[in-house]
Amino acid sequence: MSVVAGNLPLVETFLPASQQEMVEVISRATADSTPIYPIGAGTGLSIGLPSRKQGWGLATTNLTQVIDFPARDMTITVESGITMQALDTELAAQGQRLPIDVPQRATATLGGVVATATSGPRRFGQGTIRDYVIGITAVDGRGVSFKAGGRVVKNVAGYDFCKLLTGSRGSLAVITQLTLKLRPVAEATAFVVCDIGEFEAAEPLMAALGTSRTAPVAIELLAGPEWEHDAALGSITSSIRARLVVGFEGTPPEVDWQKAQLLREWRDLGARETRVVEGSAGDALWSRLAEFPTGDEPALVVKASIQSSAVARFLQTAATLDGKCSLQAHAGNGIVYVKFQEFSAADALNVLVRGLQPAAVKAGGHATVYSCASGIELTHQAVWGPRTSDTALMAAVKKQLDPHGLFNPGLAIFSC
Numbered sequence: 240m241s242v243v244a245g246n247l248p249l250v251e252t253f254l255p256a257s258q259q260e261m262v263e264v265i266s267r268a269t270a271d272s273t274p275i276y277p278i279g280a281g282t283g284l285s286i287g288l289p290s291r292k293q294g295w296g297l298a299t300t301n302l303t304q305v306i307d308f309p310a311r312d313m314t315i316t317v318e319s320g321i322t323m324q325a326l327d328t329e330l331a332a333q334g335q336r337l338p339i340d341v342p343q344r345a346t347a348t349l350g351g352v353v354a355t356a357t358s359g360p361r362r363f364g365q366g367t368i369r370d371y372v373i374g375i376t377a378v379d380g381r382g383v384s385f386k387a388g389g390r391v392v393k394n395v396a397g398y399d400f401c402k403l404l405t406g407s408r409g410s411l412a413v414i415t416q417l418t419l420k421l422r423p424v425a426e427a428t429a430f431v432v433c434d435i436g437e438f439e440a441a442e443p444l445m446a447a448l449g450t451s452r453t454a455p456v457a458i459e460l461l462a463g464p465e466w467e468h469d470a471a472l473g474s475i476t477s478s479i480r481a482r483l484v485v486g487f488e489g490t491p492p493e494v495d496w497q498k499a500q501l502l503r504e505w506r507d508l509g510a511r512e513t514r515v516v517e518g519s520a521g522d523a524l525w526s527r528l529a530e531f532p533t534g535d536e537p538a539l540v541v542k543a544s545i546q547s548s549a550v551a552r553f554l555q556t557a558a559t560l561d562g563k564c565s566l567q568a569h570a571g572n573g574i575v576y577v578k579f580q581e582f583s584a585a586d587a588l589n590v591l592v593r594g595l596q597p598a599a600v601k602a603g604g605h606a607t608v609y610s611c612a613s614g615i616e617l618t619h620q621a622v623w624g625p626r627t628s629d630t631a632l633m634a635a636v637k638k639q640l641d642p643h644g645l646f647n648p649g650l651a652i653f654s655c
């Protein structure tokens with residue numbers, strides 16, 4: 240099986256066929272201090288600073304077994320290299336799902352999703368992958384396999400490894416197996432959409448969602464060229480700056496009631512340009528919303544995590560820096576993706592360090608580089624923002640699990 244390895248400096252790539260083989264390869268690498276780059280499907284390997292140390296790629300794509308699926312307990316134990324699509328198929332046969340939005344679902348692996356704590360629009364109502372991992376098996380930087388959690392959620396003493404390894408980006412251990420909580424498949428879904436004249440006009444509508452009688456699973460604020468001509472949303476006119484898109488899931492009566500209720504609530508607030516998107520157009524929109532961070536290769540994609548009350552103002556700032564940028568905010572969670580189109584390498588640094596990162600700090604959060612075109616050389620600060628007190632804590636945790644610093648050297652904020 241082939242593996243896409245991005246720009247990693249690999250001298251050799253291994254594809255262990257079993258978890259035991261994974262332990263053996265890592266033990267050999269630790270014996271002669273060879274750096275190790277854990278790889279899932281390779282769909283997110285270009286994100287962050289490029290690594291320069293040569294080492295071994297260690298791909299999980301042959302670890303795809305379903306170990307146990309007690310459907311009545313609504314849990315599943317699987318190896319980490321299973322693709323999200325294969326997992327969907329397995330779960331759908333029992334009317335179940337893992338409601339986490341992932342770009343490139345056909346190839347992205349569950350291990351990659353957990354290692355990057357990937358989340359998307361449904362995060363608002365369904366939570367993140369961290370909420371669903373209840374058991375984990377991984378191999379540390381000494382080649383020792385360890386387990387935490389299991390099929391039931393119990394109190395833990397010491398590190399909660401399920402939480403610790405979720406989002407650790409392959410810098411603490413290689414995840415080989417996961418036990419997940421599951422949810423039932425949604426019988427119906429729909430979006431209620433409102434066209435917005437100026438960003439600030441979205442603020443009262445979003446604030447009202449906090450006291451709405453409805454329970455959205457997604458609250459998205461969208462703007463810029465990528466959203467101007469959308470098959471599901473329709474084309475934008477010059478008087479429209481952005482679109483507020485609210486997603487619902489549930490039984491057909493639940494979804495019907497919620498979409499009618501939100502239309503009523505918005506009408507009472509004076510919103511006029513509203514409509515419902517559902518059926519196949521709705522399915523296409525869910526998929527576009529999940530894929531937005533990837534897609535074409537813009538000059539620079541920045542991901543900001545800020546207070547949700549500051550989202551509209553932050554989008555305004557980004558649009559001022561580049562009138563042609565495309566924007567997607569998981570507005571209820573304060574997560575914003577900005578796709579810039581128009582920068583030279585020098586301008587990109589300027590925009591990040593002097594423009595967007597300070598704006599994110601002012602909005603109560605931070606901004607990091609999600610991806611950038613080759614040719615743009617970025618500094619550590621430009622990619623990750625300033626170091627914080629958490630950085631030292633994370634470095635101390637890394638020392639415990641990967642004492643020789645072999646996993647993903649230079650890739651994570653605390654391992655360069």
Ligand SMILES: Cc1cc2nc3c(=O)[nH]c(=O)nc-3n(C[C@H](O)[C@H](O)[C@H](O)COP(=O)(O)OP(=O)(O)OC[C@H]3O[C@@H](n4cnc5c(N)ncnc54)[C@H](O)[C@@H]3O)c2cc1C
Nearest residue numbers: 277279280281282283284348350351352354358409413414
């Ligand atoms: C830091 C980061 C954050 C991301 N956040 C989001 C997001 O919020 N929303 C979104 O839509 N997409 C996000 N992505 C994109 C994400 O890469 C893909 O959605 C997908 O989850 C990656 O799956 P993959 O199998 O292709 O992993 P890969 O691209 O192969 O690997 C991605 C990272 O995970 C590590 N990794 C992979 N498998 C394992 C494993 N079994 N054990 C330990 N480490 C492993 C790799 O070393 C690498 O650092 C993010 C990517 C990165 C790198």
